[in-house]
Amino acid sequence: MGWNSLDDMDLAGKRVLVRVDINVPVEDGKVTDDTRIQRIAPTIADIRAKGGLPVLLAHFGRPKGKVVAEMSLQPLVPALEAVFDASVMFCADCRGPAAEAAVAALQEGEVLLLENTRFHAGEEKNDAALAAEMAKLGDIYCNDAFSAAHRAHASTEALAQLLPACAGRLMQAELTALESALGQPQRPVTAVVGGAKVSTKLELLGNLVEKVDTLVIGGGMANTFLAAQGIDVGKSLCEHEMTPTATEILAKAADTGCTILLPSDVVVAREFKAGAENETLAADACPADAMILDAGPATVAAVSDALTASKTLIWNGPMGAFEIAPFDAATNAAASKAAELTKAGRLISVAGGGDTVAALNQAGAAESFTYISTAGGAFLEWMEGKTLPGVAALGQ
Ligand code: ADP
Ligand code: MG
Numbered sequence: 389m390g391w392n393s394l395d396d397m398d399l400a401g402k403r404v405l406v407r408v409d410i411n412v413p414v415e416d417g418k419v420t421d422d423t424r425i426q427r428i429a430p431t432i433a434d435i436r437a438k439g440g441l442p443v444l445l446a447h448f449g450r451p452k453g454k455v456v457a458e459m460s461l462q463p464l465v466p467a468l469e470a471v472f473d474a475s476v477m478f479c480a481d482c483r484g485p486a487a488e489a490a491v492a493a494l495q496e497g498e499v500l501l502l503e504n505t506r507f508h509a510g511e512e513k514n515d516a517a518l519a520a521e522m523a524k525l526g527d528i529y530c531n532d533a534f535s536a537a538h539r540a541h542a543s544t545e546a547l548a549q550l551l552p553a554c555a556g557r558l559m560q561a562e563l564t565a566l567e568s569a570l571g572q573p574q575r576p577v578t579a580v581v582g583g584a585k586v587s588t589k590l591e592l593l594g595n596l597v598e599k600v601d602t603l604v605i606g607g608g609m610a611n612t613f614l615a616a617q618g619i620d621v622g623k624s625l626c627e628h629e630m631t632p633t634a635t636e637i638l639a640k641a642a643d644t645g646c647t648i649l650l651p652s653d654v655v656v657a658r659e660f661k662a663g664a665e666n667e668t669l670a671a672d673a674c675p676a677d678a679m680i681l682d683a684g685p686a687t688v689a690a691v692s693d694a695l696t697a698s699k700t701l702i703w704n705g706p707m708g709a710f711e712i713a714p715f716d717a718a719t720n721a722a723a724s725k726a727a728e729l730t731k732a733g734r735l736i737s738v739a740g741g742g743d744t745v746a747a748l749n750q751a752g753a754a755e756s757f758t759y760i761s762t763a764g765g766a767f768l769e770w771m772e773g774k775t776l777p778g779v780a781a782l783g784q
Contacts, residue, residue: 391563391782392554394431397528399440403491405526406431406556407445407543407778409533410464419467423762431532431556432472432499443491443500443526444468445482445543447536453509461504474499482543483508483521491525505543512541519546532556534563535763537778538770548781555782563779565759566770569738570599574699580691580722582607583705583743586630590637592704595773597641597648602694604649606683606707606718613638613650619672622656624680649694653684655708655715662712682708683718691718692725695735701726703739704771706747720751727756740767 397404408428413420435442449459461478468476475498479490482502494500502525505511510518519542523529529551531537536544537559555563569577579600581589586609596603605613608625615626616634641648651671656678657664668684669675683691695701703726710716729735739748740761748754761767770776 391779392552393560394434394438394530394554394556397530397552397554399435399438399528402440402527403443403494403525404435404440404528404530405443405445405522405547405551406435407529407531407533407536407547408556409535410444410446410461410468411448412464412467414463417463419464422467422471425464425467425471427558428532428556429471431530431558432474434557435530436474436497436499439496440528441491441494441496441498441500443494443502445502445505445522445547446533447506447511447541447543448504449506451504451506453506453512455507459504459506461501465501468499468501472499476501479503481507483518483525487525505541508542510542512539514540514546515542516546518542519550522547523550526551529553530556531778531782532558533778534559534761535766537763537776538766538774540777544778545781548778553782555779559779561759562761562763565738565761566767568736568758569700569702570771574736576601576698577700577702578602578604578694578698580604580606580701580703580707581705582609582707582719583741584608584625586612586627586634589705590633591772591774592768593637594640595771596702597637597646598644599773600646600702602647602649602698603641604691604694604707606651606687606691607705608709609705610651610683611680614671620674620676621680622674622676622678624674624678649687649690651680651683651687652690653686654680655682655684655717657681657715660709660712663714664712666714681712681715688718688721691722695722695725695729698735701735701737701739702771703737704741704744704768706743710743710747710750716747716750719747720753723748723751723753727751727753730758731756740764740771
């Protein structure tokens with residue numbers, strides 16, 4: 389693979405600049421959910437165990453190049469100390485004399501947290517001068533923030549060019565999982581793409597029809613594909629202006645030999661609310677005054693068959709309006725099937741996306757998946773086949 393990991397670095401006595409994502413929720417000065425801190429803990433522990441000195445670089449919120457007191461990273465120090473079980477020093481700048489002094493004073497076993505990188509306008513501009521100042525603070529650069537890797541910023545891209553660079557453990561796990569799903573996957577590969585709109589997932593669909601064997605199109609976006617085939621979808625969520633694009637995607641799939649699975653039956657209702665009166669109909673039988681809110685059981689059976697015949701699954705976007713029961717049924721059933729096959733060692737399952745992760749958690753399936761990406765935008769851009777600047781910069 390085109391990147392180094394911590395295993396490739398000699399860390400003893402080295403100052404390691406670690407780019408992390410610690411955008412944790414804070415209320416009244418206290419961290420209310422430390423998941424993101426937990427996820428970088430193995431990287432910090434590994435660096436310390438090998439005698440390295442971790443110096444953390446991170447952004448927090450969107451201060452837009454100015455010092456914004458409410459977006460200081462300082463309140464995170466107690467939570468970092470608790471999770472890392474280490475003393476965490478803090479410096480109120482991520483560059484300059486104060487940061488240089490803080491790094492020089494750092495003792496083995498300790499961790500140093502530098503202030504929000506986005507307090508400097510140069511961060512989001514991928515500014516070479518800012519990166520050069522940050523590079524003075526370390527001997528090695530380690531990026532453990534996959535979720536920020538789709539942005540070429542000074543602390544994710546320019547800095548990586550100036551020091552020996554590697555991926556942290558979380559980044560490594562993410563890249564390995566993604567590589568196993570779309571890079572060199574075990575075939576057949578099925579992709580499930582759902583969610584609200586085709587327009588937000590065009591590039592994703594375009595890339596997937598080239599790479600996967602079966603593409604399941606579900607959720608609201610399936611309505612646009614049904615409409616493209618001349619089917620009346622009533623009051624369903626549908627981007628009628630996108631129907632030519634949907635037709636193009638179907639044609640491209642025919643060219644590449646990708647099988648497209650669209651809903652054959654649907655669950656319709658007249659109201660968008662929990663427990664709304666509903667009925668299951670053929671996909672081409674939605675009444676003019678009703679809307680499609682979920683896929684039906686025949687569709688779920690077809691998706692289950694596709695998953696059973698597959699070795700790899702990549703999933704983004706729920707199959708229905710999963711937030712309101714009973715329109716979570718198709719998403720839950722497909723999620724349970726994928727979880728069952730994964731547990732049996734028959735499927736590699738990778739999923740990502742804000743609502744997708746919520747839906748898989750709600751279905752109780754998330755823990756059984758091979759990998760769940762919480763990286764949001766970076767995950768989507770990677771699924772679209774884009775090169776992520778923060779990953780490319782770790783190249784050997
Ligand atoms: P992700 O955040 O995982 O990328 P999206 O944001 O693309 O997923 O899609 C999730 C949204 O799609 C959810 O709010 C869900 O209610 C909506 N959705 C799925 N199917 C339908 C449907 N048939 N009609 C309306 N909304 C739908
Ligand atoms: Mg979403």
